[in-house]
Amino acid sequence: MSGARKTEDLVEHLRAALPPERRPELEAVEGLEVLLRRHLTAARTRWPTPSLSDERFVRYLAARLPAGKVSEVMRVLRAEDLYLACACASGEPTALEDFERHILRHLPARLARLSPSMRQEVLQVVRERLLVANGDTPPRIASYGGRGPLLSWVGIVAARISGELMDRDTHLQLVAESPEELARHLSPRDPECALLREDARRLLAESLRRAVSVLSEQERTLLSLHHLHGFTLDRLTRMYGGSRSGIARRVAATRKQLLERVRLELAPRLKHDVLALESLLGLLGSRLELSLKGLLD
Known part of the structure; x- marks a missing residue:
């Protein structure tokens, strides 16, 4: 009985987090209650130490569901990755450790063409941009929407940062671009x-x-x-x-x-x-x- 209550609460949290005009979209998602619980269980199994309440995660998810595509996104959602991103955006220490061990450690291999010192600089900039808030602006990892692998998303960020750093070290000719x-x-x-x-x-x-x-x-x-x-x-x-x-x-x-x-x-x-x-x-x-x-x- 308590399990059924928890599943129902997840849907209610999701409905409450969406604007009234978007709530009918939830009715079109078959088995949404079970699907939400499955996503959350898989996320907590993968990342057992970050402490996120049901409501906190579901509200975080709701803010990243594009209008008109709730059903589609719920079927392909990388819930485990989104859960880790949510915990990192909240500054959970264990989540930041998990991010370092399971995500950032794979980046050097993707940046093999860079010098060792440049790779370390890229990693540091990635940490600062993705994990550090700027005033009232949340950490940029909060912009990850869970529609693709988090490692791929972070890899794209790292590749762009490496390009910025190489541009910084190159003399720019201020001429009209093609x-x-x-x-x-x-x-x-x-x-x-x-x-x-x-x-x-x-x-x-x-x-x-x-x-x-x-x-x-x-x-x-x-x-x-x-x-x-x-x-x-x-x-x-x-x-x-x-x-x-x-x-x-x-x-x-x-x-x-x-x-x-x-x-x-x-x-x-x-x-x-x-x-x-x-x-x-x-x-x-x-x-x-x-x-x-x-x-x-």
Whole structure:
């Protein structure tokens, strides 16, 4: 009897954590109560020492269920990995130890082309970025959604950090980037994107490349300096002249123009899958928004 009560409580926790308009989605998931309990049991079997209550984990899961895809995600959920990520995001000491022993220890083999000192630096930056909160911003591991292996997700983060560190040690030539190069740097860098189906990633990359190719050289240079080289609005204003607000409007207008062209590229190819279209556009838009965050205030 108590076991049945616990299973029912999990569904209630999940329902309570979702906005009212999304709660009907749960009714479409057959055997949701049993499925939730199975996920939680498997997670606790794999990671017995972190102490997370039922409610805490289920609410954490609810925040990472994309609208309209609850049933799909629940079937493929990497619950064990999400449980560890939840505990790490909460700063659980035993979870951080498990993360070090079972996740980070595999990274050096994936970074074999780097020097030993560079590998150690990458590992340290991974620890800082993923496990350390920044003010009111939670540790970045909280952005892991459980839809792919945690080790693969962390490996993607490590590979991008290694690229950043190598770029740091290389003299950057501040010239207009080719459309292909700029498109590569503007592509979404959220590891969840790298876990999308290959055809979706390829479609997004192709559409972005074509959209960038029709920008003027001046527009591409502006995006390159801002997104790739990290120029602030103040520095761009000194380069281009005029006012800071004027530069901010130019950056925002170029960004809007680029996203609209990507939409025009994608729309004919995804006309029968509006959800996929909006998902890819949202992924790209959130990446560009992050780059502009704090600069257009």
